[in-house]
Structures are given as C-alpha cells and as structure tokens.
Amino acid sequence: MTYEVQTYTLCQGWVNLWTDKGSTLVTFATREEAQAELQDFLGELTRAVQLGHLDDFNPDDYRIEVTA
Numbered sequence: 001m002t003y004e005v006q007t008y009t010l011c012q013g014w015v016n017l018w019t020d021k022g023s024t025l026v027t028f029a030t031r032e033e034a035q036a037e038l039q040d041f042l043g044e045l046t047r048a049v050q051l052g053h054l055d056d057f058n059p060d061d062y063r064i065e066v067t068a
Contacts, residue, residue: 001066002027003034005041008061016067027067034064 004016004027018026018037028034042062048054
C-alpha cells in the first residue's frame with residue numbers, strides 16, 4: 001500500500017500532481033511521509049501569501065489518499 005498527495009482540479013477532480021522536480025509522479029510509503037511533505041508544501045504556500053508572491057490558496061484542495 002502506498003499513499004499519494006492529490007490536488008483537486010476543476011477538469012479532472014482529484015489527481016496526483018506531485019512530482020520529483022520533473023515529470024515522475026511521487027508516491028509515499030507511509031501516510032506520515034505524505035503528510036510531512038504536504039505540511040511542508042502548505043507552509044511554503046503560506047509564506048508565499050505572507051510575502052505577497054501568491055494571492056491565496058485553499059488547503060482543502062489537497063488531500064492524502066491510499067493508492068493500489
């Protein structure tokens with residue numbers, strides 16, 4: 001069992017868009033690993049908003065799901 005961070009998109013619904021700085025989709029061995037990565041990413045987005053580099057974001061647009 002692996003886990004992935006999914007992003008909600010208007011056209012495709014929930015999809016894994018998490019990549020390894022390239023085009024390879026990333027999955028995680030544990031929910032804790034996925035959660036740690038997501039928390040770091042959301043923290044970066046929060047800092048970008050605070051600095052005025054990003055208007056806003058919705059953390060509810062991200063979730064962790066089990067993959068087959």
